[in-house]
Each structure stands twice: as structure tokens, then as C-alpha cells.
Amino acid sequence: MNIYEKLLQVRLELSTANIKKGGKNEFAKYEYLELNDFLPALIKSCASAKICPLFSFGETAKLTIVDAEKPEDFIEFSSPIAELQMKGTNALQIIGGVQTYLRRYLFIMAFDIATPDVFDAGGKEANPVKANPAMYAKLAKKADELGCKENLRHIITSVFKKPANDLLMNEANELLLRMETYYHQWQAEQAESNQADSSAGKPKESK
Numbered sequence: 001m002n003i004y005e006k007l008l009q010v011r012l013e014l015s016t017a018n019i020k021k022g023g024k025n026e027f028a029k030y031e032y033l034e035l036n037d038f039l040p041a042l043i044k045s046c047a048s049a050k051i052c053p054l055f056s057f058g059e060t061a062k063l064t065i066v067d068a069e070k071p072e073d074f075i076e077f078s079s080p081i082a083e084l085q086m087k088g089t090n091a092l093q094i095i096g097g098v099q100t101y102l103r104r105y106l107f108i109m110a111f112d113i114a115t116p117d118v119f120d121a122g123g124k125e126a127n128p129v130k131a132n133p134a135m136y137a138k139l140a141k142k143a144d145e146l147g148c149k150e151n152l153r154h155i156i157t158s159v160f161k162k163p164a165n166d167l168l169m170n171e172a173n174e175l176l177l178r179m180e181t182y183y184h185q186w187q188a189e190q191a192e193s194n195q196a197d198s199s200a201g202k203p204k205e206s207k
Contacts, residue, residue, distance in 0.1 A: 060081060
């Protein structure tokens with residue numbers, strides 16, 4: 001098998017592995033996947049398929065899946081590294097927390113592991129920190145790359161149900177990681193709203 005066939009084999013095995021969400025957010029009332037919920041099954045399947053997942057962290061976080069039988073063949077997945085600010089934690093704790101989240105996020109993305117469409121355990125913080133100007137600059141840069149910079153405030157309001165200048169740091173991190181998904185979601189909502197307005201005889205407008 002080539003590396004793509006091996007990756008598909010692991011995805012298939014994980015899809016039938018009966019993985020259960022062990023993490024619980026008592027404040028926001030939902031469950032989420034933790035690394036130890038799926039890592040044992042993932043490692044077992046990767047060993048069986050003879051592929052090796054390797055992580056690296058620099059300007060971006062990267063998960064490289066290497067074919068152990070043919071090491072020159074690999075598949076790479078990457079994610080931007082969002083800035084995180086949490087009260088009562090030091091720099092090393094923040095780095096560890098970001099890397100743990102990104103490992104989980106990249107595993108879920110690469111191996112198509114089912115996960116709820118929320119920012120997992122970070123949905124709400126006990127001591128919320130508002131997004132700072134540096135984070136807003138990162139969001140604007142990402143939005144510019146996706147061609148949605150002029151609609152960024154509308155997207156924030158649509159997703160988080162609040163004014164753009166009230167965005168929290170954890171919410172900004174989520175948006176930075178998933179902006180393309182939320183942009184398409186907002187476009188779909190706009191199209192549906194415009195269609196409804198047209199049916200009612202109202203002029204189309206961007207909300």
C-alpha cells in the first residue's frame with residue numbers, strides 16, 4: 001500500500017473504534033475529545049499500517065505522517081499557532097497548553113476523528129481575557145488572505161453573537177484556526193437570508 005492507502009486504512013479503523021468523548025466542560029455543558037480518548041487506538045492503527053506521525057512546532061504547527069516502509073513518502077498537515085493569554089499561568093504552561101491543543105486538533109484533522117463543532121474545553125474561561133490588538137491584527141491578516149477582511153466584523157457577530165470589539169482571546173484563537181469554515185458558514189447564512197428576503201419582496205442587503 002502507498003501512504004495514502006495507509007492513511008485511509010487508519011481513518012477507517014478509527015471510524016469504527018467506538019471512541020467516546022472523555023472531556024467535560026461543566027460550565028458550557030458539553031463533552032469533547034481529549035488526546036487520551038483516541039490516542040491508544042490511533043497509535044495501534046498507525047503501527048499496524050506502518051505509518052509514523054511526527055510533530056514539529058515553529059511559525060506553524062505541523063503533523064507529518066511518514067511511511068515507515070518508505071520514509072521518503074510523507075503527508076503533512078499544518079495549522080497556524082494562535083496566541084493564548086490565561087490568568088494565573090506562566091509562559092511554559094501556556095506553551096504546553098497550546099501544543100497539547102494543536103496536537104489534538106491536527107490528529108483530529110488528519111485522521112478525520114469526529115469532534116463537536118465548538119472550541120472544545122476552551123469554549124468559556126473562568127477568567128476571560130479580551131482579545132488584544134496583536135490578536136486582532138492576526139485575525140485581519142488571516143481574513144485578508146481568505147478575501148473576507150471587509151466582512152470580518154459581520155463574521156464575528158454571526159459566530160459569537162456579540163460585537164467584534166468584545167471578542168475574548170479564546171474566541172479569537174478559535175476564529176483564527178477555523179476562519180475559513182466560519183467564513184463559508186456566514187456566506188451560506190447570507191445566501192439563505194437573501195433568498196428569504198427575495199421571496200418576501202425585500203431588497204437584498206449584506207447583514
